[in-house]
Amino acid sequence: MLRMEDVDIAYGRTTVVHGVSIEVPADGVAAVMGHNGAGKTTLLRAAVGLLPARSGRILLDGEDVTALPPNRRVRRGLAYVPQGQQSFGQLTTAENLRVVADGRPRGAALVDEALDLFPALKGLLGRRAGLLSGGQRQQLAIARALITEPRLLILDEPTEGIQPSVVAEIERTILDLTRRGGLSVLLVEQHVGFALDAAGRYYVLAAGRVTAEGSGGTGAATDVRTAMAI
Amino acid sequence: MDVLVTQVFNGLSGGSILLLAALGLALTFGQMGVINMAHGEFIMAGAYTAFVMQQVLGAAGLSLLVSLPMAFLVGGLLGVLLEATLLRRMYHRPLDTLLVTWGVSLILQQLARDVFGTAGVDVPAPGWLSGPVEVLGFSFPRSRLFILALAIAAVVALSLALRLTPLGRRIRATVQNRQLAESSGISTRRTDVLTFFIGSGLAGVAGVVLTLMGSISSNLGTSYIVDAFLVVIVGGIGQIKGAVIAAFVLGTVQSWVEYSTTASIAKVILLALVVAFLQARPQGIFQVRTRSLA
Ligand SMILES: Nc1ncnc2c1ncn2[C@@H]1O[C@H](COP(=O)(O)OP(=O)(O)OP(=O)(O)O)[C@@H](O)[C@H]1O
Numbered sequence: 001m002l003r004m005e006d007v008d009i010a011y012g013r014t015t016v017v018h019g020v021s022i023e024v025p026a027d028g029v030a031a032v033m034g035h036n037g038a039g040k041t042t043l044l045r046a047a048v049g050l051l052p053a054r055s056g057r058i059l060l061d062g063e064d065v066t067a068l069p070p071n072r073r074v075r076r077g078l079a080y081v082p083q084g085q086q087s088f089g090q091l092t093t094a095e096n097l098r099v100v101a102d103g104r105p106r107g108a109a110l111v112d113e114a115l116d117l118f119p120a121l122k123g124l125l126g127r128r129a130g131l132l133s134g135g136q137r138q139q140l141a142i143a144r145a146l147i148t149e150p151r152l153l154i155l156d157e158p159t160e161g162i163q164p165s166v167v168a169e170i171e172r173t174i175l176d177l178t179r180r181g182g183l184s185v186l187l188v189e190q191h192v193g194f195a196l197d198a199a200g201r202y203y204v205l206a207a208g209r210v211t212a213e214g215s216g217g218t219g220a221a222t223d224v225r226t227a228m229a230i
Numbered sequence: 231m232d233v234l235v236t237q238v239f240n241g242l243s244g245g246s247i248l249l250l251a252a253l254g255l256a257l258t259f260g261q262m263g264v265i266n267m268a269h270g271e272f273i274m275a276g277a278y279t280a281f282v283m284q285q286v287l288g289a290a291g292l293s294l295l296v297s298l299p300m301a302f303l304v305g306g307l308l309g310v311l312l313e314a315t316l317l318r319r320m321y322h323r324p325l326d327t328l329l330v331t332w333g334v335s336l337i338l339q340q341l342a343r344d345v346f347g348t349a350g351v352d353v354p355a356p357g358w359l360s361g362p363v364e365v366l367g368f369s370f371p372r373s374r375l376f377i378l379a380l381a382i383a384a385v386v387a388l389s390l391a392l393r394l395t396p397l398g399r400r401i402r403a404t405v406q407n408r409q410l411a412e413s414s415g416i417s418t419r420r421t422d423v424l425t426f427f428i429g430s431g432l433a434g435v436a437g438v439v440l441t442l443m444g445s446i447s448s449n450l451g452t453s454y455i456v457d458a459f460l461v462v463i464v465g466g467i468g469q470i471k472g473a474v475i476a477a478f479v480l481g482t483v484q485s486w487v488e489y490s491t492t493a494s495i496a497k498v499i500l501l502a503l504v505v506a507f508l509q510a511r512p513q514g515i516f517q518v519r520t521r522s523l524a
């Protein structure tokens with residue numbers, strides 16, 4: 001579904017991701033783990049197109065999208081939930097969803113479906129997103145991403161800084177989505193247990209380089225914890 | 231009493247002119263952060279559009295009504311042209327933008343002089359707009375009432391469009407978080423162009439209105455651009471509501487100060503008041519409030 005081949009990413013003159021290659025299999029889940037500052041968010045932003053890859057290629061469904069702006073990648077089936085529960089704070093919850101649904105033939109139905117996944121949002125439709133709690137805003141962010149009917153969902157620490165009961169709900173929704181089929185997920189996650197539950201493939205990033213990778217299953221957790229301890 | 235009513239009316243009337251001149255800037259400067267010094271010349275282009283329409287159509291009443299949408303189109307297209315050729319390369323470079331658009335403004339002024347001559351031209355108001363309306367013994371010029379009504383209509387139309395239309399939602403989303411908008415599938419590029427079209431189109435409409443105030447010439451824009459920026463800054467960046475209040479407050483203050491001094495001293499006093507106000511409240515009348523930065 002998504003392949004990043006030998007990608008370098010830099011802020012100004014400082015290269016922070018060095019020659020990273022990852023692959024998200026069709027209908028599969030790949031998790032990227034690593035310590036704070038390892039370059040996980042940077043890698044995802046390049047996958048989405050918010051940062052240019054200084055070298056290397058990014059392929060979506062086998063097509064080279066390295067030069068496409070983010071909105072064109074979204075049109076090709078990619079959706080992104082950035083780190084930090086971001087939303088359009090001055091827009092209401094309903095407007096946050098509609099602004100993405102506008103112009104889509106099934107727009108209204110897609111909004112309803114997204115709300116069915118996160119019923120907690122139904123009572124908050126008229127409230128400005130900036131006034132929602134962090135957990136509510138994260139649910140809104142995932143709902144907004146799903147309205148574009150993605151085939152690849154990119155999630156950056158979707159449960160960071162959110163209270164445990166809501167974390168469980170968000171994790172359950174993500175797992176349900178991946179099991180429904182037709183959706184691949186690229187997940188950045190500090191919570192190794194959940195990441196490996198969800199993911200068929202994992203990568204450990206340290207200082208901008210892949211230091212361990214493999215497929216989930218027995219032994220993976222030990223491998224990841226060893227790689228992350230270094 | 232007479233003086234009070236007249237001054238209040240003058241304030242509202244002056245405010246409505248300021249508001250029309252500033253409304254487009256509230257979008258392009260207030261929302262997009264582009265310092266477009268050529269905004270004044272888009273106003274001028276709107277005024278000359280009214281002049282040309284009157285040459286072509288003759289009848290003052292019809293040509294005024296046709297001029298309003300035409301000037302919106304002319305202003306809007308000039309804006310899109312400027313955005314697509316120059317500005318798109320210099321977002322986040324305010325100084326470059328300022329210098330380049332200043333240059334464009336000088337070029338447009340020269341162009342206007344070449345085409346329409348250096349002398350001012352008149353666009354006579356239609357019969358139904360000349361003369362005063364008598365209310366309770368006070369007389370108000372019809373043209374001023376028309377301008378006031380048009381300013382209110384423009385604000386209402388813009389607010390509704392921003393609030394209720396898909397494009398309006400896209401504009402607000404892009405203004406608030408460009409990267410999030412782009413990565414949610416919104417073409418921020420296209421949104422920028424359309425925002426610029428609307429903002430510059432509103433300048434064109436302001437130009438038509440200014441033909442009701444007197445003769446027009448190539449330096450029409452220069453006399454309004456500074457005031458228009460003041461309105462947007464005092465109103466608070468990114469707030470249409472703030473621009474509305476700022477325009478009427480500045481219009482009222484100006485009319486009172488002008489009443490007790492002269493026009494040029496009034497300008498100085500007004501500027502001093504604005505500077506003092508911004509010292510006390512740098513964010514303007516309104517600021518964006520949210521629970522988080524997002
Ligand atoms: N805009 C920026 N300009 C310069 N350096 C940056 C910028 N954003 C991030 N960095 C640097 O790039 C490196 C990787 O940052 P990144 O945000 O990708 O880390 P991360 O793995 O997502 O960390 P976290 O787990 O804390 O989210 C860090 O050293 C960071 O300081």
Ligand SMILES: [Mg+2]
Pocket residue numbers: 040041042083156
């Ligand atoms: Mg991060």
